[in-house]
Amino acid sequence: MLLTITTNPSIDVVYQTKSFELGVTNREISHYQVIGGKGINAGRVAAILSGEKEVVAATGFVGADNSTGITQDLREHGVIDKMIQVPGKTRFCYTIIDGEGQKTELNEVGQAISIQEANQLLKQISSLSNLSGVSINGSLAPNLPEDFYSQVIRVVRENNPQAKVVLDTSGVALKSVLKGEYLPDYIKPNNEELGELLGTNVIEEDNAVLSALTNPIFKNIPNVLVSMGAQGGIAKIGVKNPRYYKITISAQPAINTEGSGDATVGGILSALARGESSVDIIRSGMGAGMANAVEAKTGFVQRSNFDRFLKNDQDIKIQTVKAMPASAL
Template sequence: MILSITPNPSVDISYRLASFRLNTVNRCSHVHKSAGGKGLNVTRVIHLAGRKVCATGFIGGANGQFIKEELDRLQIRHQFVEVDGNTRNCIAILHDEGMQTEILEEGPRLTKRDEENFLSQYCKLLDSASVVTASGSLPKGLDATFYTKLITIAKEKGKIFILDTSGNPLKEGIKASPFLIKPNLQELSGLAGKKLQTMDEVKKAVLSLARWNIPCIVVSLGKDGALGYFGGKFYQIIPPKIQAVNPVGSGDSMVAGMAIALSEGLPDQLVLVYGCAFGTLNAIEEKTGFIRRELLNEFIGKTEVIPI
C-alpha cells in the first residue's frame, strides 16, 4: 500500500467564465468542486492506476466532511485526523482565453495536540505501507520541521519516503534524507539561492542536494520532461509529444507514478519513466490529477530515459 499525506487539503472550486469583470457581478453556470490539495491529487491518480492507496492528513468542518464523502464516492481509503475549524477552499476562476485567477484560503490553525494525534496515527498506518508520499504546503500551527519528523519515522521503519514541497519545509525536509524529492526549476533555484539558467547549473544544484544522502532527485521541467538523478547517475527524461489540455496536477501525477514504480520494486530508469508518463497523461486531460488507466502502457512505452 502507498500512504499519501496531504497536511493542508482543500475543497477545490473552479468557476469557468467567458470573461472576468472586476467590481461587478460575475454569473457562472460552470462550477466544479472536488477534493483537492497536492497530496489528494497523488492519491486519486494512484487509485485510478488500480493500486492500493490510503489518504491521510488533517481535515475539519463541513469542507472536511465533503472531502471524506468525495473519497468515499470514489472508493478511496482514507484516515484523516479531525481538527477544529474548517478545511480551506481553493478557488480557481478560469476566464478570458486561458487565463486563471486563484484565491487560496489559509485553512485552520493546528495545535500541538493535532500534531501529536497525527504522529500517533501515522506510526500505525506505516505498518501496512511500503511507500509514503507527502505533498504540498503546511497548515498554520505546524513548523517547517514537520516533514522532517515524518521522514525520520518512516526511515526508522524501513519505508520509502517521497517529499514534494517547497520553501522552508523542503529546506528542512532534505536534512532528514528522504528517498526522493521532486523540485521544479523554481523550487530548485530557491534551494540553490539563485536563478538556475543552464543545465550545468541545474546539475550542480542537484549534486549539492545529493550530499544529503537523497538517492533520487527529479527536477520537473514542464513540457520538456525532467532531469533525473538516481543511483549516482544523471538521466534526461523525455515525454511523448502531446497537445496539452491542462498541465495543472502533472507534478502530482508524476509523484504518483514514481511511488507506484518504487512500491513494485521496478528498476531505477523505469521509476523515472513511470513518473514522466503519469505526468504526461494528466496533461492531456481537463481534470486536475486525473489519468486514463487504459493509456498507461502506451505512454510508458513512448517515454524515453537517456543517461547523460
C-alpha cells in the same frame, strides 16, 4: 500499503473565463469544484494505477465542518480514508483560467493545527505497518513546526524501515528537511521551486538544472526529479556515484495541467509498490503526469492513457547525460 500525507488539503474551485481583468467585473463561462490537496490527488492517481493490487490510504487533517465531500471522493476512488478531523472547515482554493490559458490563484489559509493534533497524526503513522511507499505532500498547515516533515520521516523510518519516502513540498518545509537528519528517498521540485530552494530565479535551461543538482544540498538524496512542464524533466539517481538523466516527453493536446505534479507523485508511488527500477519509477511518474494533463479533472488519470504513454518510447525518452558543477561551466 501506500500512504499519502496532506496536512493542508483544500477544496478547489476552478473558473473558466474568456478574459480576466483586475478592477472590473468578470463573468465565468463555466466552473467546477474538486477535492484537492497534493496528497489526496497523488493518492487518487496511485489507486487508479495500482487497481486492486495495492492498498492506498490517505491521512492528514481535514476540517470537520465540510469533510463529507473529501471522504466521499476518497472512497469513490478506492482510497482508504484515514484523515484526521479537526475543528473548522477545510480551506478553499480558487483558480481562474482565462481564454489564453493564464491562471490566477487565490488560496485560503488552512486550519491551524494544535500540538495535540500533530502528535495524533504522528501516532497514527507509527501504527501503520507494511508500508511500501509514503508521500508527504504540499504545504505545512498553519502552526505546524518547520521540521514537522522531518518528524514524519523519522516516524516512518523507525516503524517501516522498508518504506520509500517521497517528499513533494517547497519553501521552508523543503529546506528544513534537506538540512535535517532524516532524509527522503525522493524529492520532486519543479524548476521554479528548485530556483527558490537555491536562492535564485526559475532555472529553465537543462544545463543549469543539471548543474544545480550537483549542489551539496542534494548529495544524500537518492532520487531527485525536477519537473519542467512540457519540457519534461531532469533527474539525479544515486548518492555515491550519481547518474543524471534528461527526460523528454512528446507534445500532447493538454486540457488541464493542474495537478500533473501530484499525478507524477502518484505514478512514482505505484511504481514503488511494483518494485520497479529507479529509471522506470521516474518513467512511471512522468507518464502519470502526462496522463493527468490530457484530462479535464485535476489529479485524475485514465489507466489506458498512462499505459499508452509508458509503452511508447517516443512519448517518454530517458537518456543519460552529464552534469557539470556551476564552477566548471
